Every structure is written in structure tokens, then in C-alpha cells.
Amino acid sequence: MSGLRYVYAVCRPLGAPLQAQLTGVAGAPAKPLHHHGLVAVLSEVPERDFAEEPLRAHLEDLDWLAATARAHQGVIDALTVVTTPLPLRLATVFRDDSGVRSMIEAREDHFRETLDRLEGRVEWGVKIYAEPEQPEQPEQAAQPAQKAASGRDYLRQRRQQTRASEDMWQKAEAFATRLHEKLADFAEDSRLHAPQNPALSGAAGRNVLNAAYLVPRRGSEEFVELVDRAKDDVPGLRVELTGPWAAYSFAGEQSPGEGA
Secondary structure, X not given: OOOEEEEEEEEOOOOOOOOOOOEOHHHOEOEEXXXXXXXXXXXXXXXXXXXXXXXXXXXXXXXXHHHHHHHXXXXXXXXXXXXOOEEOOOOOEEOOHHHHXXXXXXXXXXXXXXXXXXXXXXXXXXXXXEOOOOOOOHHHHHOOOOOOOOHHHHHHHHHHHHHXXXXXXXXXXXXXXXXXXXXXXXXXXXXXXXXXXXXXHOOOOEEEEEEEEXXXXXXXXXXXXXXXXXXOOOOOEEEEEEEEEOOHHHOOOOOOOOOO
């Protein structure tokens, strides 16, 4: 290999070769590098794009970043089907195989302990959104809004609207708390992430729960059923389930990317 080494994940030795058609970042095939009983799954990538300076510039290009993230995730998803991968951060790049081996040796205890803890487990994500109010029906929209007869009436109407809004958020948060407690009891571990910013995620509604759950593969079907049974409990809420993923949220500190 003559290019730089883009590393996706570290895992135990695979029981079978990687798929011959498995391609990753920059369309390069993913390959295993064995060292000290561990495997780094990597691709050869061109220095013109992944050396320190061009990589820094590319990371400001949202289209390039999105394409790279999709390719990176595609390799992680393929590994998750056949093993328990420990994903590394996007754009973790080394000069050569020696750099990858040095990284494994420096983090060997961490990798082994984490892989032992995550073996046979996957991550499921659950998000709950309070849906925005439905738009008025045409016949309702055609009716003129009732005007306040006085300043006192106006203030009373505003208080009623505020109370209705507060009640809706309280119900949403109470439901999110109950569901999280139920799912966390079932899962082996859980993580509460910060609510998503709708301007960045593009998702409709207010995000009242953004959580990850570590679940044994054999328990995944039951976990999905728990989420499905809760979906219609409270009108106006949307429950989104994603996964199964590699256990990103439970992998602990990940290796930082290195400029070549």
C-alpha cells in the first residue's frame, strides 16, 4: 500500500474474509491489518485529499464531509453484521501501516477491554419528538379569529394559550421519562444525548428525548417490540427508532484523527 491509511474500526480477528466488494472512503476497498491479536480495518486513501492540510480544508466542505461519512458508516455497518467493531472517529488517518500498529499498541488495553464489554451487543437509538400543531382546516382558517373585547380579555387568552402549551410539553417530557426508564431497565446500558437542534437535523417537532441503548443482539427483537408498543401512547408525539448500530455511544474515548 502506497497511500495514507484511513482506519474505520478496530475489532477481533474475523472468522471470514471481508467482502471483496466492500468499498469505503474514496472508493477504496476495506482491508484488515492484523496486529497483536487485533484487527484494524482500513483503506488506502490519496495523500492529496487526506494529508493534514487538504483534509482540514475538506472537513469544511459539507458535501465532501457527507459523502465521506456515508462511506465510513457503510464499512462500519458491514462490520457490525459479522463482528463487534470498535468504531474510530471520522477521518482517523495514519501515514503508513507502522503508524496504525503504533496506535494499536498505545491503546491495546483499552481496545481489548472495550471489545470484551461490547461483544455480542449493538446500539439502538430512540428519539421522541413533540409534533408541531396541525395546520388549521380550510373551513377553520376561513373563520375570522375572535378578537379580544378588552386588554383584560387579551391577557386571559394569552394565559390560556401558554397553559395549553405548557401542558403539552409536560406530557411529552413525562412520556419521554417513562419510556426512557423502561428501555434503560431492559438495556444493559444507556446514554442520554443532548436534544437535537431542528435547524441542523431538519426533523419536525421538538426533540424531547435523544437516547442510545446498549442491547444484546439476542434481545434486539424484544427491545424493538417495547418501543413499538409505546408509539401510540400519547397523541402528538413521534417516536423514532434507529439501529442496530455499532456501539458508538458506549465505546468510550476514541482515537483522534492524525494528520499525515
